Amino acid sequence: MSLPGLLQTRGRPGPVQCEEGMMINERGVRLFTRRWRPQGKVRAQMYLIHGVSFHSGYFGELAAALASDGVDVMAMDLQGHGRSGGTRVHIGRFQHYVDDVRRMIERRRVAGVPVFVFGESMGASIAVVLAIQEEMRVARAERQLFYDFFWGLTCYPYQRLPLAGLILSGTAIRVAKGVFPPKLVRYLLRMLALLLPMLPVVPLDVPSYDEAFRVPQMRKLRLGMVPALTAVPQYIEKNLHLLKVPFLALHGTADERTPPENAHLLYDSSPLPPEMKRVVLYEGASHQLLQDLPETREQVISDIREWVRGRLGE
DSSP: OOOSSOOOOEEEOSSSOEEEEEEEOTTSOEEEEEEEOOSSOOOEEEEEEOOTTOOGGGGHHHHHHHHHTTEEEEEEOOTTSTTSOSSTTOOSOHHHHHHHHHHHHHHHOOTTOOEEEEEETHHHHHHHHHHHHHHHHHHHHHHHHHHHHHTTOOOOOOOOOOEEEEEEESOOSSOOTTTSOOHHHHHHHHHHHHHOTTOEEEEOOOOOOSGGGOSGGGGEEEGGGHHHHHHHHHHHHHTGGGOOSOEEEEEETTOSSSOTHHHHHHHHHSOSOGGGEEEEEETTOOSOGGGSOHHHHHHHHHHHHHHHHHHTTO
16 A cells, blocks of 8 residues: 555665655655765755656766765656656646645755755756745745734744755756747647647657666657646746745756756846855856766766855855
């Protein structure tokens, strides 16, 4: 019998042990998880979110480096991706991705331990929406507290997620010219998605580097994903003034999917003071920074580790 939350895990040998597990989301779908535990004292937690058509195994190099710094690193295969359940590369609502990440953090958070979230491409969008909605939740909770107090009711303060920082790689706020079809076509596709949400439409050009991509359907975007991928960036841009979690925005200058200007858009739109936000551009680097040339990957990982140490006051 399956129980909500983590099920049995098994370790893999190596300098940093990777534990594999499973959690059940609120829709009853089994989500595959990975965890890289540090050997000593846990100084922080990091949750990694992959992009569309990828999976959590893609983060192995980054996770091992962070774990060696005392960071407890966790990741999941999003619903419909990798070894998680669900229709391949499809989800009913983008909000479900955000809710699954939130649920994972809420279950595994440790009192007094700072929480960081890393997201790449669509994963970065999930991280930003999570942070924006956290501000909205806090505002609603404060209004409710006033209402309860006025009527002499018991007040239950909202327990804010302890987000210490976001690392955003190739954030999909605006996309490069030619990635999406013209506006009219996008509108028609969104209407068609209501009728044929499971229809595979666009083969994704991603490398097949392990068993997760031996299923051909894994590389096809389904029509039902079109509304999420086209509407969520607009939602993010409209609400960036609510992005109040410190962040590090990373972007390759040769990114052909999302323009590097997105990193500056994050910086300029957030109300955070300059010392709490940073932009790093990598000359000639592509959209997938952690799959770029070895020297780029090493620099990206080094920059992330340095920034996390700085946020921890080291």
